[in-house]
Amino acid sequence: MSWPQHGGNRAWGAAIAGCSPAEILDFSASLNPLGPPESVLQALGKALAEPDPVAISRYPDPEYLQLRTRLAEHWAIDPDWVFVGNGAAELLTWAARDAQGREVWLPKPAFGDYERALRGAGAVIKPFGYPFPDEQGSLALAKVLQQCSSGPTGRILWLNNPHNPSGGLRSRPEILELLPQFQQVMVDEAFMDFLSGDVPGVTCNPEPPRDPVDPHTAAAPRSQTLIPDLAAHPNTVVIRSLTKFYTLPGLRIGFAVGHPDHWRRWQLWRDPWSVNGLASVAVEAALADESFRQRTLAWLPVAREHLRKGLQALPGWDPWPSQTNFVLVRCPSSATQIQRALLQRHRILVRDCRSFPELGDWYLRIGLRTLPEQEQLLSACREILENG
Ligand SMILES: Cc1ncc(COP(=O)(O)O)c(C=O)c1O
Structure with a gap:
């Protein structure tokens, strides 16, 4: 094997x-060992037990309007800015196709699927070292990029925040500063759900007290998602996964947020029903399960x-x-x-x-x-x- x-x-x-x-x-x-949530299992069971189990007996709506609306409500954004996919992995494929034949700056080490998607699309990967923290703290991404390139303007940047495999987090202001310097940016926030206060307007349990001098635990971050910033940055797409937090890797469900122009292109490339009916049922139940x-x-x-x-x-x-x-x-x-x-x-x-x-x-x-x-x-x- x-x-x-x-x-x-x-x-x-x-x-x-x-x-x-x-x-x-x-x-x-x-994956989250507490999941999948009981509420999701019940919703799936109920959907399958109905006399006409429409989640599997009908084609899904190729526009996924109800699912996008539900996700948009959760994030307090416009449904037209949401695009759903068969896991974040499918959405990476389309983000890569947007980069076809062009240079993509990618901090390494990086989640291996980026290479699969970018190479498949014929993009040119320009690797740079992800700045790991040391005793002096961590170098700013902008500084690292400056050192390896005289002028990144007009190029494409792919980031992963929080970062797989290090678990490190770059602050939202740090990334916001980079966005205008690139023509296109993709930020993969597959693990962002695990930060407290990720959803705007929802109050979370406070993090337990931490030792402020211990560099491993000093930061007690609240959400650093870029989703609320995308209206001001139409060059940027955020990709999210529902796989990790809700323990649903077998259902395959993720979504992307960004300017609808992206989705007009992506919709032409994709399979018309890449998200199945049961995944839609699971998302609705998962998002409702605040407990x-x-x-x-x-x-x-x-x-x-x-x-x-x-x-x-x-x-x-x-x-x-x-x-x-x-x-x-x-x-x-x-x-x-x-x-x-x-x-x-x-x-x-x-x-x-x-x-x-x-x-x-x-x-x-x-x-x-x-x-x-x-x-x-x-x-x-x-x-x-x-x-x-
Ligand atoms: C950083 C990162 N992005 C995306 C994915 C893919 O997630 P999904 O299961 O939603 O396709 C993974 C899966 O391991 C990941 O580590």
């Missing part, structure tokens, strides 16, 4: 562990701190500061060997970083799970450290 480019491939892990995929404890996919959202946002900082502290206590392990639902950790020895040992001895799957070649074989990316599951992972890591 070939090595997987993405997290969440239990079948691959199970083949190495010698067990069934269901027996694998998966930390590799960066699931609040529960997740209350759980998240506690779980992240638990995992970070546990990893930091392992000799030679160095977890990076994360603002989202996974932690990138530098290991003291080959990360792929640790991954293999975790699978073979403990049936635990973590994400190696082979699809982020800039990181070498030193890093693992670990998605947050429940505290008992994280304890299981930490004690497995201790066993591997002790016994080699």
Whole structure:
């Protein structure tokens, strides 16, 4: 079985562990372990139990007006500015087609699917180093871009915020400053839901108190989404996924926000019914479930701190500061060997970083799970450290 480019491939892990995929404890996919929400499961069950289950017995509306309206209400924007897709991955394909034959500035390491989409569209990737924080803090993106190019005007920029695989977050003002310097910008906010206060006008639980001198936990960010800024920046498209936060990777649903001119083009390129009827039902239920959202946002900082502290206590392990639902950790020895040992001895799957070649074989990316599951992972890591 070939090595997987993405997290969440239990079948691959199970083949190495010698067990069934269901027996694998998966930390590799960066999904919310509290989901899918019960409300979504009930809505799907009800949709299928109806005498005429229209979610599957009819073609979806190719304009997806009801779904776009629901998403637009949630974000307090115009439905014409919303475009839905078969996961964020489909929307990346169309964003890349907008960049056909042109130069795209892309901070690396980057989510591997960007290369798939951009290369498929014949775009020219211009990589630059994502500025990781060090003791002095983090370099501004604008400064890094200035250093690697005399004049980026007229080109295209792709960003991912929060950033996969580091979990780092760039502030909204920092990105806003960059937007006028490019002809087109795509910002992938697939993990933005995991920040408190992401939806305008919705009050969230406060983050627990943090130690202000600890660089790993000093920032307690509120939303940094660019969605409310897009009317002022028609050159920019924001792509969001409902996969991660609502644990719905099998349903495939994402959306993009931006000037409707983008969608007039994208609509001509795409399959007319790329979002299925059940995914639409799930979105409506998920967006209405404020209690699931609040529960997740209350759980998240506690779980992240638990995992970070546990990893930091392992000799030679160095977890990076994360603002989202996974932690990138530098290991003291080959990360792929640790991954293999975790699978073979403990049936635990973590994400190696082979699809982020800039990181070498030193890093693992670990998605947050429940505290008992994280304890299981930490004690497995201790066993591997002790016994080699
Ligand atoms: C940064 C980033 N963007 C987009 C996606 C794709 O999300 P979706 O499942 O909605 O296609 C992923 C999936 O891992 C991701 O990590």
